[in-house]
Amino acid sequence: xxxxxxxxxxxxxxxxxxxxxxxxxxxxxxxxxxxxxxxxxxxxxxxxxxxxxxxxxxxxxxxxxxxxxxxxxxxxxxxxxxxxxxxxxxxxxxxxxxxxxxxxxxxx
Amino acid sequence: xxxxxxxxxxxxxxxxxxxxxxxxxxxxxxxxxxxxxxxxxxxxxxxxxxxxxxxxxxxxxxxxxxxxxxxxxxxxxxxxxxxxxxxxxxxxxxxxxxxxxxxxxxxxxxxxxxxxxxxxxxxxxxxxxxxxxxxxxxxxxxxxxxxxxxxxxxxxxxxxxxxxxxxxxxxxxxxxxxxxxxxxxxxxxxx
Numbered sequence: 659x660x661x662x663x664x665x666x667x668x669x670x671x672x673x674x675x676x677x678x679x680x681x682x683x684x685x686x687x688x689x690x691x692x693x694x695x696x697x698x699x700x701x702x703x704x705x706x707x708x709x710x711x712x713x714x715x716x717x718x719x720x721x722x723x724x725x726x727x728x729x730x731x732x733x734x735x736x737x738x739x740x741x742x743x744x745x746x747x748x749x750x751x752x753x754x755x756x757x758x759x760x761x762x763x764x765x766x
Numbered sequence: 767x768x769x770x771x772x773x774x775x776x777x778x779x780x781x782x783x784x785x786x787x788x789x790x791x792x793x794x795x796x797x798x799x800x801x802x803x804x805x806x807x808x809x810x811x812x813x814x815x816x817x818x819x820x821x822x823x824x825x826x827x828x829x830x831x832x833x834x835x836x837x838x839x840x841x842x843x844x845x846x847x848x849x850x851x852x853x854x855x856x857x858x859x860x861x862x863x864x865x866x867x868x869x870x871x872x873x874x875x876x877x878x879x880x881x882x883x884x885x886x887x888x889x890x891x892x893x894x895x896x897x898x899x900x901x902x903x904x905x906x907x908x909x910x911x912x913x914x915x916x917x918x919x920x921x922x923x924x925x926x927x928x929x930x931x932x933x934x935x936x937x938x939x940x941x942x943x944x945x946x947x948x949x950x951x952x953x954x955x956x957x
Contacts, residue, residue: 687794687798688797688798688802692802692805701817701818701822702812702815702816703798703815703817704825706791706794706795706798706822707822707825707829710829711829714833728804729797732794
């Protein structure tokens with residue numbers, strides 16, 4: 659149960675984290691996957707279903723850039739709708755996490 | 767697990783997707799392996815860090831079928847979405863199976879009953895006057911019409927209930943997968 663909750667929590671914030679990364683700069687799949695996997699210990703593979711969904715929802719779009727080694731890289735960038743979603747979600751997150759922190763702090 | 771194994775299992779799990787989507791997904795993971803190799807990581811470690819390919823394939827397929835149900839609302843898309851979500855193990859199948867079976871059974875029964883009522887009504891209306899003697903023809907025709915309308919009514923209610931059940935499952939699937947759009951979205955699309 660505790661494990662399931664953790665998975666759900668991580669999945670929930672994963673989208674926000676990806677939007678946050680992309681709001682700073684465009685990035686390609688491997689880059690996003692490895693940076694997030696370091697931070698929040700998720701299967702790196704989960705990034706790709708998420709990217710497909712974000713693309714399907716019109717929050718990100720892709721373009722190809724030639725890379726020095728091997729085939730061109732597929733970069734993701736936020737769309738206008740993606741930026742709006744990021745602003746809304748990060749505000750929600752800040753509010754939510756500070757409420758939880760206040761309660762946790764009060765319990766100590 | 768080697769890169770070959772991972773990709774083979776992923777491909778096997780994605781069978782049934784549109785070929786273009788499948789190629790695109792597989793090439794995302796191939797690129798991931800390429801990048802990781804260029805960064806000097808070993809193949810087995812990369813495969814492990816990616817996670818279980820079967821599970822990833824189920825997730826990708828569930829996502830595709832949920833999207834399909836949202837764009838084309840027909841029974842086949844509904845069944846697809848339903849099974850994909852069930853296949854995720856998102857819902858504990860042992861707990862849910864009896865409920866799902868009884869709901870599906872009930873809906874199926876109602877659909878059959880509706881069809882039977884319509885058929886009997888039609889038979890009564892058309893054949894009644896020749897077979898049943900002594901009853902006024904108008905009464906037989908009206909009774910037949912009554913049965914047909916009752917049947918149609920039950921049929922329509924069953925259809926509405928089936929759609930509602932599918933929505934509920936899809937909604938749950940989205941919630942669980944964190945494919946969640948606000949519930950209002952789903953309701954808005956249904957209205």
